Amino acid sequence: MIMNPELQAEQRRVNPLKFMLILLIVSIVMMFAAFTSAYIVRREEGNWLEFDLPAVLIINTVVLILSSIFMQWAYASAKKDNLKNLKIALLLTIVAGTAFLIGQWQGWGELVRNNVYFGGSTSNPSGSFLYVLTGVHAFHLITGLIFLIIVVISALKYKVHSRNLNRIELCTIYWHFLGALWIYLYVFLVLNH
Amino acid sequence: MSSTDISLHKDVHLGHDDHHDDHDHDQSFIEKYIFSQDHKVIAKQFLFAGIFWAVIGGLLSSLFRMQLGFPEATFTFLEPILGKWVDGGKLNPEFYLALVTMHGTIMVFFVLTAGLSGTFSNFLIPLQIGARDMASGFMNMLSFWFFFLASVIMFYSLFLETGPAAGGWTVYPPLSALPQAISGSGAGMTMWLVSMALFIVSQLLGGVNYITTVINMRTRGLSMTKLPLTIWAFFLTAVLGLLAFPVLFSAALLLIFDRSFGTSFFLSDIYVAGEALTHTGGSPVLFQHLFWFLGHPEVYIVILPTFGIVSEIIATNSRKPIFGYRAMIGSMLGIALLSFVVWAHHMFVSGMNPFLGSVFMFLTLIIAVPSAVKVFNWIATLWRGNINFTTAMLFSVAFVSLFISGGVTGIILGNSALDIQLHDTYFVVAHFHLVMGSAAFFGMYAGVYHWFPKMFGRMMEEKLGYLHFWITFACVYLIFMPMHYIGIAGFPRRYYTWTGFETFNKFMDMNTFITIAAIVAFAAQFLFLFNFIYSIFRGRRATENPWKSNTLEWTTPVNPGHGNWPGPLPVVYRWPYDYSKPGAPEDFIPQNVPFSQTQSSNLPHERDTE
Numbered sequence: 190m191i192m193n194p195e196l197q198a199e200q201r202r203v204n205p206l207k208f209m210l211i212l213l214i215v216s217i218v219m220m221f222a223a224f225t226s227a228y229i230v231r232r233e234e235g236n237w238l239e240f241d242l243p244a245v246l247i248i249n250t251v252v253l254i255l256s257s258i259f260m261q262w263a264y265a266s267a268k269k270d271n272l273k274n275l276k277i278a279l280l281l282t283i284v285a286g287t288a289f290l291i292g293q294w295q296g297w298g299e300l301v302r303n304n305v306y307f308g309g310s311t312s313n314p315s316g317s318f319l320y321v322l323t324g325v326h327a328f329h330l331i332t333g334l335i336f337l338i339i340v341v342i343s344a345l346k347y348k349v350h351s352r353n354l355n356r357i358e359l360c361t362i363y364w365h366f367l368g369a370l371w372i373y374l375y376v377f378l379v380l381n382h
Numbered sequence: 383m384s385s386t387d388i389s390l391h392k393d394v395h396l397g398h399d400d401h402h403d404d405h406d407h408d409q410s411f412i413e414k415y416i417f418s419q420d421h422k423v424i425a426k427q428f429l430f431a432g433i434f435w436a437v438i439g440g441l442l443s444s445l446f447r448m449q450l451g452f453p454e455a456t457f458t459f460l461e462p463i464l465g466k467w468v469d470g471g472k473l474n475p476e477f478y479l480a481l482v483t484m485h486g487t488i489m490v491f492f493v494l495t496a497g498l499s500g501t502f503s504n505f506l507i508p509l510q511i512g513a514r515d516m517a518s519g520f521m522n523m524l525s526f527w528f529f530f531l532a533s534v535i536m537f538y539s540l541f542l543e544t545g546p547a548a549g550g551w552t553v554y555p556p557l558s559a560l561p562q563a564i565s566g567s568g569a570g571m572t573m574w575l576v577s578m579a580l581f582i583v584s585q586l587l588g589g590v591n592y593i594t595t596v597i598n599m600r601t602r603g604l605s606m607t608k609l610p611l612t613i614w615a616f617f618l619t620a621v622l623g624l625l626a627f628p629v630l631f632s633a634a635l636l637l638i639f640d641r642s643f644g645t646s647f648f649l650s651d652i653y654v655a656g657e658a659l660t661h662t663g664g665s666p667v668l669f670q671h672l673f674w675f676l677g678h679p680e681v682y683i684v685i686l687p688t689f690g691i692v693s694e695i696i697a698t699n700s701r702k703p704i705f706g707y708r709a710m711i712g713s714m715l716g717i718a719l720l721s722f723v724v725w726a727h728h729m730f731v732s733g734m735n736p737f738l739g740s741v742f743m744f745l746t747l748i749i750a751v752p753s754a755v756k757v758f759n760w761i762a763t764l765w766r767g768n769i770n771f772t773t774a775m776l777f778s779v780a781f782v783s784l785f786i787s788g789g790v791t792g793i794i795l796g797n798s799a800l801d802i803q804l805h806d807t808y809f810v811v812a813h814f815h816l817v818m819g820s821a822a823f824f825g826m827y828a829g830v831y832h833w834f835p836k837m838f839g840r841m842m843e844e845k846l847g848y849l850h851f852w853i854t855f856a857c858v859y860l861i862f863m864p865m866h867y868i869g870i871a872g873f874p875r876r877y878y879t880w881t882g883f884e885t886f887n888k889f890m891d892m893n894t895f896i897t898i899a900a901i902v903a904f905a906a907q908f909l910f911l912f913n914f915i916y917s918i919f920r921g922r923r924a925t926e927n928p929w930k931s932n933t934l935e936w937t938t939p940v941n942p943g944h945g946n947w948p949g950p951l952p953v954v955y956r957w958p959y960d961y962s963k964p965g966a967p968e969d970f971i972p973q974n975v976p977f978s979q980t981q982s983s984n985l986p987h988e989r990d991t992e
Contacts (some may be wrong), residue, residue, distance in 0.1 A: 223632035308644030310660035
């Protein structure tokens with residue numbers, strides 16, 4: 190049914206899936222824009238508990254940056270058809286991503302030890318906001334990990350290589366976005382503490 | 383609902399097979415009509431769901447109008463239907479609040495957002511840009527089914543023992559956050575939030591698809607400046623939704639945490655029944671900021687698609703090019719941009735800094751400029767046109783009328799000083815019902831009457847359409863014009879009864895009058911419903927291009943099959959508004975006619991492309 194010239198015309202344009210991913214990223218950005226601007230507005234109103242950010246967050250930030258580097262390495266390996274390095278790099282990305290999540294969990298534990306709670310009678314929005322920002326980011330990171338696992342599975346089936354970069358390219362974009370989002374959140378939290 | 387869907391589709395099925403015997407057989411019935419990935423089927427699913435919701439939403443409004451129009455009457459006949467919500471023939475006051483809340487939620491989100499954009503964006507974007515389907519049929523299908531799930535949950539909440547959400551469609555905390563405040567803030571509110579979260583996911587999936595399709599899948603020759611205005615409108619609507627809905631999602635998430643996890647984002651220092659709550663440090667105004675950052679773009683999400691639909695119908699039926707095509711695009715861009723920086727005009731009396739109020743007032747009043755440009759262009763298009771008064775055209779012209787009447791009061795309400803008097807009165811209710819409620823409904827009706835032949839391969843009955851139009855049009859003004867008056871007199875909205883106030887007694891007759899007009903208007907919609915269902919099965923058979931229109935959807939077969947065009951995709955050579963071009967043998971030249979075939983009518987600058 191589909192004519193050949195049409196197919197060619199479609200290939201010349203931006204990959205629609207990539208475009209869609211960017212639009213979804215825009216919507217995630219809007220969500221965090223809402224949270225962080227609410228944070229600022231609420232902070233200006235006073236009755237704001239000041240506390241120290243968990244020390245582990247800086248380590249987590251470094252881990253996540255590392256995972257982004259691994260991801261880029263995986264993409265470059267796929268481009269060069271170096272399938273062995275591709276698998277190693279992807280696995281390293283997953284390990285670093287999981288380590289980041291565990292680190293965030295440790296951060297929450299540190300907050301609780303310092304009596305900064307998410308809810309309840311002794312909680313203050315300043316603490317709750319920190320849990321929401323990290324929690325919603327962690328949720329998106331889990332979706333990123335699921336995406337990564339899908340890419341690993343197709344890599345194991347030899348479906349990721351220089352002539353089939355679509356999937357890993359989308360995954361790379363999403364993973365870098367999640368890293369950049371975290372760096373934004375971390376800098377935002379440091380500046381507003 | 384689903385059983386009617388299935389029977390309605392059978393007719394489509396017949397026409398469908400005529401053209402595409404070759405490749406449709408491998409699809410099962412469920413793939414083709416239930417979990418379909420074809421944009422035309424998904425559009426119809428949205429349309430049927432939207433009509434279903436509109437009937438529910440209208441029914442709820444008739445119920446609370448009865449209470450307002452006849453506060454002394456006893457409605458014992460409602461008891462078998464509404465059970466304990468009607469006690470001794472009297473509407474329960476909390477049930478009244480639930481009715482108002484659900485009417486607003488259903489109409490704004492389920493009918494005028496999902497029903498309108500879902501139907502026309504899905505149906506027209508691929509057909510008018512010359513694409514086989516949406517960029518991702520699967521995501522498009524998910525979009526409908528997320529909406530369906532949201533609908534099921536919202537519908538179920540109507541039957542909860544504690545009632546559906548009752549804190550107003552804006553669900554301001556603390557009322558919406560505390561179950562002990564009002565019974566509707568219990569399970570009903572939880573279901574409202576879950577349903578809206580699913581709804582937002584549905585809107586994002588749909589919107590991402592619309593934007594991607596418009597940007598990436600236009601056929602050869604169709605540049606952005608040759609797009610029909612409908613597509614521009616749907617495109618900008620989707621952009622607004624993509625930027626605004628995530629913010630509502632954030633607000634809803636924080637509200638969910640406040641309600642169920644003991645946080646205090648929006649709650650502080652509250653006493654309920656003499657008992658202090660443990661919540662401290664929250665800010666209810668913060669919720670209003672987040673809500674209206676979505677809420678204001680949302681009203682443009684409702685009205686923008688109808689701008690496009692109406693522009694298209696007015697140009698086609700005036701047999702004239704749309705006046706100021708680029709100005710129309712520019713004004714839509716302007717409105718879309720401004721819609722994000724005016725949200726606080728809903729909050730002038732929330733204790734906001736008055737200086738900030740002035741800024742938002744200034745920005746709000748600027749919206750009058752692009753709106754006036756649009757109205758001027760519609761009237762200029764009609765001016766000395768060779769007008770065909772089809773039903774769709776009548777609804778479109780009436781749309782312009784309603785948009786003006788409702789828009790003018792927007793300028794009054796946009797003034798932060800005047801808003802102190804008018805805030806939360808029936809003046810506001812009248813304003814937004816005219817400008818975004820009725821006007822958007824009229825645009826939607828216009829769209830249904832106009833594109834019905836392409837959707838179902840048959841024509842709707844015109845005479846019945848005229849009757850539907852005139853009753854509805856008269857009733858809309860009979861309802862909302864007096865409502866401005868009682869608003870200025872100080873009637874507050876959302877009040878169950880005013881009989882306790884001596885001053886308001888002399889307006890009793892006016893309220894009764896409004897109620898009667900509202901019920902007549904609601905009853906008239908069944909003329910449409912009958913016409914709609916009857917015409918699907920028994921309507922006069924349509925031709926390929928019954929309105930002699932220029933856009934690409936009219937170059938498809940009467941019942942376009944999967945893939946829309948049986949042969950290669952059409953190629954576009956010209957803009958969509960070549961109506962009554964001097965020198966042309968006919969009064970319309972479709973977009974896919976090359977300039978080489980129209981030498982007698984080409985303008986000097988078009989001769990190069992011959």
